Amino acid sequence: MPAEGLLAWSWLLIALPLAGAAILLLGGRRTDRWGHLLGTGTVVAAFVIGLLGTIQLAGLDKKSVGVDLFTFINVGSLDVRAGLLFDPLSAAFVLLITGVGALIHIYSIGYMAHDPGRRRFFAYLNLFVAAMLLLVLGNSFVALYVGWEGVGLASYLLIAFWYTRPAAATAAKKAFIMNRVGDVGLALAIFLMFSQLGTTSYAGVFGSIGTLAGGTITAIGLLLLLGACGKSGQFPLQAWLPDAMEGPTPVSALIHAATMVTAGVYLIARCAPIYDHTPTARTVVMLIGAITLLIGAIAGCAYDDIKKVLAYSTVSQIGYMFLAVGLGPAGYVAGLAHLYAHGFFKAGLFLGAGSVMHAMNDSVDMRRFGGLWKKLPITFVTFSLGYLALIGFPFLSGYWTKDAIIEAAFDRGDTLGYVLGGVAVFAAGLTAFYMTRLMLMTFFGPPRWEEGVHPHEAPPVMTAPMIVLAVGSVGAGFALVRAFPLGTWLAPVFGEPKETTHVLAPLTLTLVLVAVMLLGVGLAWLFVGRREVPVIAPARVSPVVRAARNALYADTVNESLFMRPGQWLTRALVFFDNRGVDGAVNGMAATLGGSSARLGRAQTGFVRTYALGMLGGAVLVAGALLAVTAG
Amino acid sequence: MTLTYYLVLAAMLFTIGAVGVLVRRNAIVVFMCVELMLNSANLTLVTFSRAHGTVDGQVMAFFVMVVAAAEVVVGLAIIMSIYRTRRSASVDDANLLKY
Numbered sequence: 251m252p253a254e255g256l257l258a259w260s261w262l263l264i265a266l267p268l269a270g271a272a273i274l275l276l277g278g279r280r281t282d283r284w285g286h287l288l289g290t291g292t293v294v295a296a297f298v299i300g301l302l303g304t305i306q307l308a309g310l311d312k313k314s315v316g317v318d319l320f321t322f323i324n325v326g327s328l329d330v331r332a333g334l335l336f337d338p339l340s341a342a343f344v345l346l347i348t349g350v351g352a353l354i355h356i357y358s359i360g361y362m363a364h365d366p367g368r369r370r371f372f373a374y375l376n377l378f379v380a381a382m383l384l385l386v387l388g389n390s391f392v393a394l395y396v397g398w399e400g401v402g403l404a405s406y407l408l409i410a411f412w413y414t415r416p417a418a419a420t421a422a423k424k425a426f427i428m429n430r431v432g433d434v435g436l437a438l439a440i441f442l443m444f445s446q447l448g449t450t451s452y453a454g455v456f457g458s459i460g461t462l463a464g465g466t467i468t469a470i471g472l473l474l475l476l477g478a479c480g481k482s483g484q485f486p487l488q489a490w491l492p493d494a495m496e497g498p499t500p501v502s503a504l505i506h507a508a509t510m511v512t513a514g515v516y517l518i519a520r521c522a523p524i525y526d527h528t529p530t531a532r533t534v535v536m537l538i539g540a541i542t543l544l545i546g547a548i549a550g551c552a553y554d555d556i557k558k559v560l561a562y563s564t565v566s567q568i569g570y571m572f573l574a575v576g577l578g579p580a581g582y583v584a585g586l587a588h589l590y591a592h593g594f595f596k597a598g599l600f601l602g603a604g605s606v607m608h609a610m611n612d613s614v615d616m617r618r619f620g621g622l623w624k625k626l627p628i629t630f631v632t633f634s635l636g637y638l639a640l641i642g643f644p645f646l647s648g649y650w651t652k653d654a655i656i657e658a659a660f661d662r663g664d665t666l667g668y669v670l671g672g673v674a675v676f677a678a679g680l681t682a683f684y685m686t687r688l689m690l691m692t693f694f695g696p697p698r699w700e701e702g703v704h705p706h707e708a709p710p711v712m713t714a715p716m717i718v719l720a721v722g723s724v725g726a727g728f729a730l731v732r733a734f735p736l737g738t739w740l741a742p743v744f745g746e747p748k749e750t751t752h753v754l755a756p757l758t759l760t761l762v763l764v765a766v767m768l769l770g771v772g773l774a775w776l777f778v779g780r781r782e783v784p785v786i787a788p789a790r791v792s793p794v795v796r797a798a799r800n801a802l803y804a805d806t807v808n809e810s811l812f813m814r815p816g817q818w819l820t821r822a823l824v825f826f827d828n829r830g831v832d833g834a835v836n837g838m839a840a841t842l843g844g845s846s847a848r849l850g851r852a853q854t855g856f857v858r859t860y861a862l863g864m865l866g867g868a869v870l871v872a873g874a875l876l877a878v879t880a881g
Numbered sequence: 882m883t884l885t886y887y888l889v890l891a892a893m894l895f896t897i898g899a900v901g902v903l904v905r906r907n908a909i910v911v912f913m914c915v916e917l918m919l920n921s922a923n924l925t926l927v928t929f930s931r932a933h934g935t936v937d938g939q940v941m942a943f944f945v946m947v948v949a950a951a952e953v954v955v956g957l958a959i960i961m962s963i964y965r966t967r968r969s970a971s972v973d974d975a976n977l978l979k980y
Contacts, residue, residue: 850980851980852980853979853980854976854979854980855976855977855978855979855980856972856973856976857911857972857973857975857976858902858903858904858906858911858972858973861902861903862903865899865903
């Protein structure tokens with residue numbers, strides 16, 4: 251139904267941060283003094299609009315509001331209207347993006363206070379928020395794609411924010427290229443929809459998807475999944491996400507933990523009507539999620555870089571969400587609830603990590619931390635709450651949302667369900683292990699600080715968002731699962747939540763999960779907390795640890811499978827171009843030039859030589875004439 | 882009186898002229914040899930004109946003479962100016978215009 255009242259103005263959600271980015275980028279240095287305030291203001295304003303719009307939406311009977319804006323593309327039979335779709339799903343994402351986004355903008359005011367490029371940073375952050383809101387609010391796949399590319403661009407700009415560091419520039423390029431691999435899949439899926447259905451709007455595609463052949467639907471589903479894998483750092487495109495930690499920490503918190511990387515989950519949840527028709531693609535989504543959550547958890551156990559551990563944890567947690575949305579109707583709500591809870595606690599953890607780095611002269615090596623709980627009390631408390639939420643400590647966020655996913659996996663009731671559930675339980679244990687290891691190495695034990703480091707607590711402008719996010723980490727799970735169930739709110743999108751018969755009694759599963767969590771914590775204490783942590787990582791380690799330190803050789807595989815053959819191909823092409831194409835052209839020119847130079851020697855300047863030539867020529871012509879006429 | 886004698890005479894004159902052009906160095910002599918070749922051609926034209934009983938060949942011969950007269954004027958002028966600048970009338974010395 252068309253929008254009325256405030257919802258008709260929901261385009262402001264996108265326009266405000268976009269205008270902020272434009273003003274800050276075009277305004278140049280004269281906006282340096284107040285640029286961060288404008289950047290934060292636009293996002294806070296967007297949050298208020300989003301909140302009021304959501305309240306209005308809650309009061310409507312039909313919970314799906316369209317805002318038609320203008321004709322975007324009109325060529326032949328392709329008619330794409332630029333429009334927004336405000337429904338419970340997009341409203342949930344809008345609140346997450348603008349809410350967490352606003353908190354991280356506020357935090358960045360303090361975090362980037364001494365950076366000369368702070369205005370540019372806020373401009374890029376605003377650009378990101380605008381693109382991300384377009385991604386979730388667009389009412390067609392084309393609008394989604396524009397937002398999708400926009401967040402990719404913003405992510406690239408922000409990873410390479412400190413572009414003078416070679417590592418950051420390389421990481422940004424890596425992220426951009428691996429995202430392009432996924433984006434090709436998404437683009438192909440949209441092409442396929444247009445060629446088969448003649449439309450790219452959500453309403454049109456979802457309304458007529460059932461008329462297609464099964465194979466075509468599966469192809470669309472798998473191509474969409476490829477796009478989602480690229481953006482969300484899922485297997486086999488997960489390698490870019492940990493490298494993306496080269497960007498400033500607020501970027502890691504906002505883009506590479508809470509919002510952008512969850513776009514893949516949004517895409518698959520939004521395309522639920524497509525996946526309803528293709529169990530094959532849905533199973534693949536599930537398997538990708540299970541593989542990724544295991545890879546991320548294993549790699550997270552071995553790194554010493556605090557941000558990389560959190561990055562692999564993000565990869566792993568998004569794996570859980572993929573597993574959930576791959577489970578179908580039973581998992582959508584669980585997956586999105588986990589997405590929400592994860593947005594809170596992972597953003598809080600990253601901001602905490604940023605606060606620790608702030609205190610430790612931007613060091614990220616956990617082997618040089620230790621004993622920080624006394625020096626950074628607020629960071630310690632907020633970080634601990636995020637940690638407990640992540641490992642699924644009873645009654646905190648992760649406990650409600652992650653357990654729901656694992657429960658849904660077991661509820662499939664078949665062998666695959668048991669395998670996936672088992673993998674998820676195992677990875678939950680690993681999660682408890684690596685996060686406890688991180689906590690022990692960072693906050694406990696004797697200080698192993700480098701010389702000249704004097705840890706100090708961050709200013710209130712940084713700690714306040716951390717406190718808010720910590721409260722979210724504690725309460726979000728209970729709020730979304732029990733108090734204001736997300737399932738009821740999302741019912742207009744995914745259908746009413748129905749009572750399922752549980753394979754395992756919920757209490758049994760909870761006890762198992764708590765036991766596994768305690769086992770992980772205990773093992774971490776046994777391996778890390780009980781002994782002295784060496785300042786330099788031990789070189790002699792088992793093959794398992796070595797594989798985990800190399801993130802299960804994902805980069806090696808990518809390099810040997812794609813990068814090297816690509817280099818060979820380009821080298822062969824350059825050789826062919828230089829020797830083959832250029833050789834033919836240059837060779838012909840050289841032949842002509844050489845022969846003309848040789849022919850030129852005939853011009854001796856002696857008149858009598860020319861006369862002889864003329865005579866000879868005349869004799870030849872006469873002889874030829876005679877031969878022709880006589881013969 | 883047969884045609885052959887005239888034609889053989891013309892051929893001999895032409896050959897003498899051609900050989901003179903090729904072997905002599907003095908520009909004036911070369912020039913005279915060229916004139917000899919032109920006149921041998923004229924003789925051939927007139928001979929055939931007579932044999933066929935038409936005047937075409939004679940007309941052509943007049944044209945050749947006119948052209949030859951003009952050529953002499955231009956040619957001698959060039960030879961004179963070359964001789965004045967280079968103090969030589971040898972055609973082999975005037976070989977600057979080459980590759």
